[in-house]
Amino acid sequence: MLFFTRWKAAAILLTALIVCLFAVPNFFPDSMVQKWPNWAQRHIVLGLDLQGGSSLLLEVDTNSVHKEVLQTLSENVLHTLREARIPFTGRAVVGNAVQVHITRNTDYDTALTKLRNLSQPLSGYAGTTGQRSLDVSQNGDLIALTPTDPALTEHIRQAVDQSIEIVQRRVNELGLVEPSIQREGTDRILVQVPGLQDPTRLKEILGKTAKLDFRMVDLSMTPEQAEQARPTESEVLDGEQSGQKYLIEKRVLVSGADLVDAQPGFDQRTNEPIVQFRFNSSGARKFAEATQANVGKPFAIVLDNKVVSAPVIREPILGGSGQISGNFNVQQANDLAILLRAGALPAPLTIVEERTVGPGLGQDSINAGEHAAYAGAALVVVFMLATYGLFGLFANIAVTINVAMIFGILSLLGATLTLPGIAGIVLTVGIAVDSNVLIYERIREEVRAGRTAINAIDAGFTRALATILDSNITTFIAAAVLFYIGTGPVRGFAVTLGVGIITTLFTAFTLTRLIVAYWVRMWRPRVVPI
């Protein structure tokens, strides 16, 4: 146990040194580190609980995605049957299916074949297993089309992907520094913005779907009449002021997807804040046609199912650009422009979790963590020296290298250090010391059993290492589970604890042994000073 070949010793020391060196960038200011080569720049990222900032967990409304899928399907059914000139009644979304009654029983087979064609094989992973997008079933005159689960999952995945992209654009438009946006689970998005103290505006921006439509106002009856009559081609929508109601056609003239640019500005006559926008060529053409046909009538700008304004078309708008005015203040105009530029979300987002830490608390936590680490280390170092003397010094050296290696590995992983993470490091010091204690106590025992110094040291290491391995693996399992189930700060704790156990095993099995081996070779001790 105490014999090391020269190469082995060199390899051990080199490994420890290199791992320790990775910790170096953390001790220099960012401006300096940025001039170093890329591979040397890796460093530990401070968690939001330490540097302050805001973390929002957003959930994509999967129900709305589901509804949208069924709505589109229902329209496809309508078109398919109309094209095939098959008479039908009672087309409706029932539960998670679209149902339709075929009028003539001679049409049953053709209708079924036509509607079966709506079912597509799924692309990608789900497609390889032969899955299709729809289940089509017939029962007498009733045909039901149900989107399959893999198809829905695929739709949700796409909606989340798209949402991430749009959230990214919106956050970037706000000019926030180093935001991180990532998917969490199947239908959630985690947005983390370091340094953000008041996320109110961010939440407002992210909470809007920003679905913009240009539609005609239906003048055939008043909104109050419409609430009784329930026309099929129009719907009653709220205006910006409370109590204001409009009857708006369901048909969309131009949608927000055709916008290419939106900028905040001021109306030249009234000087009130407005948003100026520009359509792409197809949007411009559609808008020109619609305005030409409806001069003198009011149209509505509908944002997230609310009428922002309903101006009367005075003359055809042919240039493909226009402006939205709606009693905005400057901030609102600015935000609307951002939303329109970034595009609409495929489904509404809900904020399901928010954690914001101010910079004051963050700095306090860093200080607290540092003080605790120093105090803990000081206590342990003194105690080890008092208990084991020279071997206590060896242990202290090993533990110091151990902590340096933890920082090295955390830097290498680009891990996030949180306050519980610091607690994990402090606890690792406890574990690391324990491995030395196990070895030394075993050596003491072997000495008592009458062995010679070198024999006792050798046997002490051999026996203790098996125990160290067993006991550390159990703790490591706990850390692994913690990493798997934990989020944020808890995960930070699991990472430092897990990394700490690995470095502890390394130092116990190699470094401590190497130090003691060299000491034995240098001094040839007759008694173990332990």
Added chain:
Amino acid sequence: MRLLRIVPDNTKFDFMRFRRISFPISALLSIAAICLFFFHGLNFGIDFVGGTLMEVQTKGGLADLGKMRATIGGLHLGDFQLQEFGAPDDVLIRISEQPGGDEAQQAAVQKVRDTLGDTVDYRRVEVVGPSVSTELLSYGTIGLVLAIVAILIYLWFRFEWQFALGAMIANVHDLVLTVGFMSLTHIDFDLTSIAALLTILGYSLNDTVVIYDRIREMLRRYKRMSMPDLLNASVNATLSRSIVTHVTVAMSLLALLLFGGQAIHSFTATMMFGVVLVGTYTSVFIASPILIYLGVGIGRMGGAEEPEPPAAVAAPAPSRPAPTPQRARARR
């Protein structure tokens, strides 16, 4: 230099005799802890029940809790608590979950922010909606169970099943007592508490495994020693290590407790109780003697009654029995 010896050499304390006291005491304490859990309950933090937590610092001067309470009470947000947090100008506001789903929580926070405005610094704002909180609780519970099972399987492979079972009983006992402690002291039970429980599990297993390792070694070496004597010898042999290690861990935790700040206070307090107080007691007084009842060593030659002085354990070489193959290999 004279080195510190917390445990004198050749300590031979009869730990196994205490099983007649420790088992009933532990059983009673466990029942008490379970009763506490069901009748007194845990002080679930917003991680698990949803709601809003705000830590604010008043600008200039001490916090006027009464005034602040009246202000927030005027917002009609249902149950809320105010408490001083660490410093006289630091206030923790906890608002219970609002009816009406995730959006309602956000609306409540906005109301408080609007009302308190610029008079305070917002040090921390945490809002957990109902959909996340139920998930976090189930993940936490699943995690704990998963960890126990994984560790059990590992021990079963490394030792015999009796050891795995003994370790599990001992450690579930630890967790139960710790949960009882948390209920009694009304410490916030949140995600970090789950982390604390898992760490306690890891640590206390660590301790149990060290003693079990020694018991296994002794079982191979001393084929004729009675089970209680053998267990006593094992616990005594590892006693010094147990104490030294727990002193160092306690020192680390003490540092965290004193200087680590309010944010991890409940975490360290729980750890202190679980690791230092319960974990140590359990491995010595529960985990080891329980092996007698689980039937470890029943099939050994000579039987349990064969007299052999426990002194043999640490006595010099002549009284040691012949080396077994294991030993011979270890010596090389």
